[in-house]
Amino acid sequence: MSFLSKYVDKKVCVITSDSRTLVGTLASCDQMTNLVLTQTFERIIRPPDDPEPTTIIPLGLYLVRGDNVVVVAEVDEQLDDEIDWVQVRGAVIGGVKHS
Amino acid sequence: MLPLGLLTAAQGQPMLVELKSGETLNGHLVSCDTWMNLTMKEVVQTSAEGDKFWRLAECYVKGNNIKYLRVPEEVIDKAKDQQQGNRQGYGNRGDRGGSRGDRGDRGRGRGRGGGRGRGRGS
Numbered sequence: 001m002s003f004l005s006k007y008v009d010k011k012v013c014v015i016t017s018d019s020r021t022l023v024g025t026l027a028s029c030d031q032m033t034n035l036v037l038t039q040t041f042e043r044i045i046r047p048p049d050d051p052e053p054t055t056i057i058p059l060g061l062y063l064v065r066g067d068n069v070v071v072v073a074e075v076d077e078q079l080d081d082e083i084d085w086v087q088v089r090g091a092v093i094g095g096v097k098h099s
Numbered sequence: 100m101l102p103l104g105l106l107t108a109a110q111g112q113p114m115l116v117e118l119k120s121g122e123t124l125n126g127h128l129v130s131c132d133t134w135m136n137l138t139m140k141e142v143v144q145t146s147a148e149g150d151k152f153w154r155l156a157e158c159y160v161k162g163n164n165i166k167y168l169r170v171p172e173e174v175i176d177k178a179k180d181q182q183q184g185n186r187q188g189y190g191n192r193g194d195r196g197g198s199r200g201d202r203g204d205r206g207r208g209r210g211r212g213g214g215r216g217r218g219r220g221s
Contacts, residue, residue: 036102061175
């Protein structure tokens with residue numbers, strides 16, 4: 001059985017069901033995968049042909065309801081700090097509903 | 100501390116709730132429960148497109164409709180303090196439990212006295 005609790009107090013990257021990428025410190029979680037993230041940033045990574053730049057929005061304290069969590073990934077802080085995220089471009093993450 | 104614990108500690112604080120529909124509710128949290136159902140007051144409801152606004156004196160949000168909640172940073176510190184306060188409370192109760200043991204001995208004495216009393220009655 002895998003536990004999310006081993007990621008508590010670590011920097012994590014969360015992908016939500018509406019295809020948003022959130023990065024923050026996992027303060028706590030529960031059996032329903034409700035998450036509390038502190039010092040949360042939303043990274044809106046845009047495709048290379050998009051005129052708008054990739055943006056990082058600071059969000060502060062965030063409580064995400066478990067229904068909407070798709071991926072919780074542990075972030076290697078050293079590696080993450082080395083990347084200038086504003087320069088990063090990428091494809092838009094697809095949705096969760098497939099027909 | 101658990102996410103729902105943080106939410107309970109946030110009662111009375113202003114917050115932003117985004118629903119699965121994309122609508123947002125900005126207001127003060129009155130109360131919440133284990134299913135994340137919320138009651139809020141002085142709420143500004145914004146449509147998903149961000150073009151329509153409603154002002155609601157009070158509202159009830161059913162928990163299953165919530166996508167996420169944005170809470171002021173101070174709440175987590177307040178919640179941690181509350182948790183510390185509770186733990187200290189349990190410690191005090193432990194001391195009182197010790198003295199309860201003494202009263203128990205005296206109680207047993209009283210019981211014996213009561214038995215004699217009942218005998219006298221019959």
